Amino acid sequence: MQLIDGKATAAKIREEIAQEVKKIKSAGGKTPHLAAILVGHDGGSETYVANKVKACEQVGFESTLIRFENDVTEEELLKSVEKLNNDPDIDGFIVQLPLPKHISEDKVTEAIDYRKDVDGFHPVNVGRMSLGLPGFLSATPSGIVELLRRYEIETRGKHCVILGRSNIVGKPAATLMMRKGYPGDCTVTVCHSRTPNIKEICLQADIIIAALGVPEFLKGDMVKEGAVVIDVGTTRVPSDKTKSGFKLTGDVAFDEVAPKCSYITPVPGGVGPMTIASLLKNTLLAGKKEVYSIEK
Amino acid sequence: MQLIDGKATAAKIREEIAQEVKKIKSAGGKTPHLAAILVGHDGGSETYVANKVKACEQVGFESTLIRFENDVTEEELLKSVEKLNNDPDIDGFIVQLPLPKHISEDKVTEAIDYRKDVDGFHPVNVGRMSLGLPGFLSATPSGIVELLRRYEIETRGKHCVILGRSNIVGKPAATLMMRKGYPGDCTVTVCHSRTPNIKEICLQADIIIAALGVPEFLKGDMVKEGAVVIDVGTTRVPSDKTKSGFKLTGDVAFDEVAPKCSYITPVPGGVGPMTIASLLKNTLLAGKKEVYSIEK
Numbered sequence: 001m002q003l004i005d006g007k008a009t010a011a012k013i014r015e016e017i018a019q020e021v022k023k024i025k026s027a028g029g030k031t032p033h034l035a036a037i038l039v040g041h042d043g044g045s046e047t048y049v050a051n052k053v054k055a056c057e058q059v060g061f062e063s064t065l066i067r068f069e070n071d072v073t074e075e076e077l078l079k080s081v082e083k084l085n086n087d088p089d090i091d092g093f094i095v096q097l098p099l100p101k102h103i104s105e106d107k108v109t110e111a112i113d114y115r116k117d118v119d120g121f122h123p124v125n126v127g128r129m130s131l132g133l134p135g136f137l138s139a140t141p142s143g144i145v146e147l148l149r150r151y152e153i154e155t156r157g158k159h160c161v162i163l164g165r166s167n168i169v170g171k172p173a174a175t176l177m178m179r180k181g182y183p184g185d186c187t188v189t190v191c192h193s194r195t196p197n198i199k200e201i202c203l204q205a206d207i208i209i210a211a212l213g214v215p216e217f218l219k220g221d222m223v224k225e226g227a228v229v230i231d232v233g234t235t236r237v238p239s240d241k242t243k244s245g246f247k248l249t250g251d252v253a254f255d256e257v258a259p260k261c262s263y264i265t266p267v268p269g270g271v272g273p274m275t276i277a278s279l280l281k282n283t284l285l286a287g288k289k290e291v292y293s294i295e296k
Numbered sequence: 297m298q299l300i301d302g303k304a305t306a307a308k309i310r311e312e313i314a315q316e317v318k319k320i321k322s323a324g325g326k327t328p329h330l331a332a333i334l335v336g337h338d339g340g341s342e343t344y345v346a347n348k349v350k351a352c353e354q355v356g357f358e359s360t361l362i363r364f365e366n367d368v369t370e371e372e373l374l375k376s377v378e379k380l381n382n383d384p385d386i387d388g389f390i391v392q393l394p395l396p397k398h399i400s401e402d403k404v405t406e407a408i409d410y411r412k413d414v415d416g417f418h419p420v421n422v423g424r425m426s427l428g429l430p431g432f433l434s435a436t437p438s439g440i441v442e443l444l445r446r447y448e449i450e451t452r453g454k455h456c457v458i459l460g461r462s463n464i465v466g467k468p469a470a471t472l473m474m475r476k477g478y479p480g481d482c483t484v485t486v487c488h489s490r491t492p493n494i495k496e497i498c499l500q501a502d503i504i505i506a507a508l509g510v511p512e513f514l515k516g517d518m519v520k521e522g523a524v525v526i527d528v529g530t531t532r533v534p535s536d537k538t539k540s541g542f543k544l545t546g547d548v549a550f551d552e553v554a555p556k557c558s559y560i561t562p563v564p565g566g567v568g569p570m571t572i573a574s575l576l577k578n579t580l581l582a583g584k585k586e587v588y589s590i591e592k
Binding site for chain 2: 106122123124125126127128130131132133135156157159165167171174175178179180185186187188189190191192194195196197201
């Protein structure tokens with residue numbers, strides 16, 4: 001069994017990006033600039049955004065954090081999005097989700113200029129990915145695919161079973177795993193809460209991507225010998241063994257499953273760090289105007 | 297075994313649309329108007345477009361056919377698209393594919409205002425479908441889902457195996473069959489040319505959607521007793537028994553497979569007629585501005 005080290009891989013990607021930013025700067029080019037909008041003070045969101053800003057600094061990007069209180073109106077938020085859309089210095093930006101209930105996440109996401117949508121959540125980027133056209137790939141599925149690539153894990157002709165059909169992981173991961181070429185060319189099965197025989201299907205899988213958000217859902221007797229297991233779950237489970245009072249727990253019962261795997265990602269330190277690395281990659285592409293040219 | 301009669305179902309849908317158009321007209325509303333751009337004289341394309349125009353007349357729509365010769369430049373074609381985008385009388389339009397090789401189909405498809413893209417091929421509509429947002433559903437997968445709905449075929453918790461990963465059938469059909477609600481909530485497996493064990497997977501399927509474009513690919517021994525089989529294939533196979541010299545042949549070896557099925561679509565007369573019915577439905581929605589409002 002080989003552990004897939006997402007933390008080390010993400011560090012390597014950040015190093016590669018930092019090298020490229022240095023080159024761009026020394027050639028007199030523009031420093032890539034990522035902005036993040038954060039609404040309210042949710043603990044998870046605070047941590048995610050802080051990590052993104054920190055990662056930007058590490059690779060030499062410029063970063064701007066825009067904060068609103070929970071009582072911000074949808075109109076104010078949309079104005080802020082519009083301002084970033086029109087700011088030529090901002091190459092890409094994200095609006096950290098979730099948003100307060102009185103604000104439509106769909107409306108805000110669609111208001112973002114898709115050419116600056118480095119989260120890859122805008123319908124244009126989702127559609128282009130599905131059609132196999134260039135665009136910004138959403139961060140978590142693209143991080144998964146990058147792990148498979150860097151560990152040279154064979155995917156062609158393999159059966160990939162995806163647990164979960166969310167817009168941000170399950171569905172886009174299915175699209176990427178079934179597309180032509182490498183990593184891809186998988187037979188893909190998507191299971192979810194309405195699938196009656198998940199165990200039977202998982203036992204057929206060469207590759208399992210678990211993204212249900214149910215702690216330790218995937219047990220040892222659901223995985224065949226030699227499978228590759230990618231754990232996307234990150235649920236905060238109360239714990240008296242940690243200072244914070246909780247423990248990040250994946251969708252995989254690691255101790256049971258790991259001995260049967262050829263490769264497995266841990267939680268934490270697997271897919272998680274790759275998500276930010278993917279965001280940085282998208283921002284670099286946005287800065288270089290390699291995906292879309294912005295003419296306004 | 298029950299035959300799913302796509303021809304009769306499509307006729308019923310056309311009748312429903314005709315009734316609604318009558319109501320709109322008698323209330324002084326605008327007659328829905330579909331335009332089609334046809335380039336060249338390919339036999340298949342001529343037939344498809346002629347059928348679409350005829351169907352428009354049957355339901356009381358206005359229709360406009362714009363023809364170009366094969367030597368039309370991309371620029372001329374894009375100008376024509378732009379003109380239709382800006383024509384307030386045109387509610388929806390399609391550009392019949394394939395286009396000559398010197399013209400980028402992607403570029404032309406993306407030039408269409410997504411709010412008039414009744415084929416549902418524009419990245420915005422593809423992305424919105426994937427995200428579960430309202431939009432124009434592409435015609436063939438939406439026709440398949442409509443057949444399942446009208447025949448009240450249970451999909452929830454069923455295993456749907458899709459043969460083929462094309463942008464116009466396989467991938468969007470997968471999205472629709474896995475979405476929440478009815479028809480949907482299927483466990484979905486997408487197989488394709490790189491799948492080594494298609495037979496084994498098909499034998500697990502409650503519903504098979506065959507869209508590989510390989511005549512009579514699905515044999516009797518690949519289908520379990522009681523399965524629902526939807527045949528999307530329409531390959532012209534040479535034949536000395538027809539006047540035209542060819543015979544439309546599906547992806548299913550019908551004579552072997554049909555006796556094992558609970559439901560099956562024939563070719564012709566199954567999914568084919570539903571595709572045009574879906575296009576008419578999208579045009580009606582476009583005319584009523586129910587999906588997108590157009591403010592320009």
